[in-house]
Amino acid sequence: MRKLFTGVFAAVLALLPVLAPAEGEPAGKFDYYVLALSWSPNWCELEGDSRGAEQCEARHDYGWTVHGLWPQFHRGWPSYCRTSEAPPSRAMSRSMADIMGSPGLAWHQWKKHGTCTGLSAASYYALTREAYGRVTRPAVFRRLEQAVTLPASLIEEAFLKENAALTQDSLTITCRDGRIQEARICLSKDLQPVPCGRDVIKDCTLKNARFAPVR
Template structure:
């Protein structure tokens, strides 16, 4: 009896998957990317999901944090580099502490350098300076800071608020994400010169929740 073609087909599919999936330890090339994603986290959501359990100082009552900088991420048109093998000297503690005002903590600044900054091709001081420029270049909707109680709303409302506050942004340059039923992040796609650009396919998909929770500032 002739052998079934199924095992051969299964083997072929397995080989294709091995070739298609990038190895976890593959090294990306610093500076070789297509655009940036500026990730802004709604701090009350992060605190409810993670920060409170860590007793994070940035989650203390009265801090008044809204959209904080999660990071500036080098991005391919499809996929992204991470943990690049950079020859740059790591940032000093003074550098990471200096980012706490817009990132919430020096620890996050260090992690973002290690995971994303190493792929920028920039030295730490320039990467953090560019991150701050990008953060300041995007107007965070002031109306969201005026909430006095938790509300549930469609994620599209947050996107519309960003578009209204930033007339130069196109709809395909802004993505709103959700996590744990909450508004989580606003992600804005920017060129190397920090001009708005369309997001890639793996970034552009918005949260589709109609009743995402948005908590007020603390």
């Protein structure tokens, strides 16, 4: 019995480095990117309004914003990597607010994910902006005048219709607390759509997810 327990314990330990995120790894070692696009009105309902986030003020008119551009392994992901690159200046992070909602988020994404790319802060921000620009965000969602409930699959279908290069294997829609949360798009290092890993391609299956209108 003891041998059986030892064998099972060893097998579990062997899996842990594969299943868990890796922190403090050398920069530049990863397989592909995930571009995470957040529906800002839903984030504001869940978190932003209670924080008094400037991003949620109607004058900004945010729809799909960049949550992050994340280096990814085929299973798992690196974070907070060792890098000799200098962090972004405040001005550099402020310049990303138009697509990310806030300079604070831009800086956090550099610290957690950008350091793992092997790029400079300026290059990481530029690549994030390029990735965002390559994806057509369906305009139909900006025309909503009031909150609706809809199947999460409808969000995926809209993105696939507007982006011929995307496939169901390279796109996943996530939900949180009954709301559409994000569209996550898997991209190669040169920003071409690629199949997502098994730990990323987990579509939301809600049939009645809340989708708030642009403010």
